[in-house]
Amino acid sequence: MDQSYDESHPLPQLSGLVRTVWIQRTGSVAYVQRDLPTGGVELHCPVGGVPRLIGPLTHAQVQVIAPRTTIVGVRFMPGAGTALLGVPADELVDCAVDLWRPVAEEIGSVVASADPEVALLEVQRYLARQRLRPDPLVAELVRRLMPWDPTGIASLADDLALSESQLRRRCLSATGVGPKTLQRTLRFQGYLALAQAGYGNGLADLAAETGYADHAHLTRECVRLTGVTPRELLGDKADRCDCGHDHSASYRPFLAGWYDRFLQAQTSRRRLPSAHGADRT
Numbered sequence: 001m002d003q004s005y006d007e008s009h010p011l012p013q014l015s016g017l018v019r020t021v022w023i024q025r026t027g028s029v030a031y032v033q034r035d036l037p038t039g040g041v042e043l044h045c046p047v048g049g050v051p052r053l054i055g056p057l058t059h060a061q062v063q064v065i066a067p068r069t070t071i072v073g074v075r076f077m078p079g080a081g082t083a084l085l086g087v088p089a090d091e092l093v094d095c096a097v098d099l100w101r102p103v104a105e106e107i108g109s110v111v112a113s114a115d116p117e118v119a120l121l122e123v124q125r126y127l128a129r130q131r132l133r134p135d136p137l138v139a140e141l142v143r144r145l146m147p148w149d150p151t152g153i154a155s156l157a158d159d160l161a162l163s164e165s166q167l168r169r170r171c172l173s174a175t176g177v178g179p180k181t182l183q184r185t186l187r188f189q190g191y192l193a194l195a196q197a198g199y200g201n202g203l204a205d206l207a208a209e210t211g212y213a214d215h216a217h218l219t220r221e222c223v224r225l226t227g228v229t230p231r232e233l234l235g236d237k238a239d240r241c242d243c244g245h246d247h248s249a250s251y252r253p254f255l256a257g258w259y260d261r262f263l264q265a266q267t268s269r270r271r272l273p274s275a276h277g278a279d280r281t
Contacts, residue, residue: 041056052097061094107123
């Protein structure tokens with residue numbers, strides 16, 4: 001069997017907490033995978049193995065997945081997920097940590113005893129029962145740092161009634177990184193989301209839409225976060241993702257935000273008065 005990776009939307013009960021869930025299967029040979037920074041943590045549950053929490057990444061990490069491995073996975077939104085270990089997110093940055101025994105045993109037994117599709121459902125139900133609740137202030141912080149709502153860190157701190165140092169400490173504890181680093185990561189995820197969706201006509205369009213100064217700026221950020229250029233990351237067309245996997249579930253929060261901003265911009269244009277005083281159509 002060839003390697004496969006199938007994403008799906010999380011259960012409604014996990015809305016705002018989980019970004020996407022997936023099942024990954026490797027074939028008869030080992031699979032080399034480049035894990036990218038997403039702004040959040042991930043729960044990896046290999047069938048027959050110990051569930052692990054992958055901490056927030058600040059740069060790409062390459063892992064080799066053994067042949068004939070099946071992994072049930074959960075990708076959390078920034079600021080969610082670390083409660084499974086009960087430690088601040090900044091202690092998990094660029095780390096992979098085995099879940100502590102009670103949680104590992106419960107999740108591990110579900111994954112080992114059920115078909116992967118059923119296991120994925122049961123893992124989500126388990127997470128829903130934990131009633132994980134992100135800090136409302138952090139949730140608003142993450143929303144404001146998404147690429148479709150350009151925000152200065154100083155003004156953001158003022159809006160949240162915090163000093164910049166308080167904002168940084170709050171963000172570090174919840175997401176593992178400072179607000180500026182989180183903003184840069186989410187902006188890059190926005191680029192990947194639009195590339196997956198086939199937006200625009202070239203890398204320059206994607207760079208402009210996601211808040212980069214130009215395509216050279218985007219390229220530099222791509223190398224910094226992933227270790228490779230956009231073309232090396234996505235394939236021959238750096239403005240289109242040709243990995244063969246459907247990541248629409250993972251990128252839905254980004255595409256929804258972009259679409260809302262697009263509609264607002266279209267509405268504003270229609271309301272602009274023309275040179276003759278009439279509304280534009």
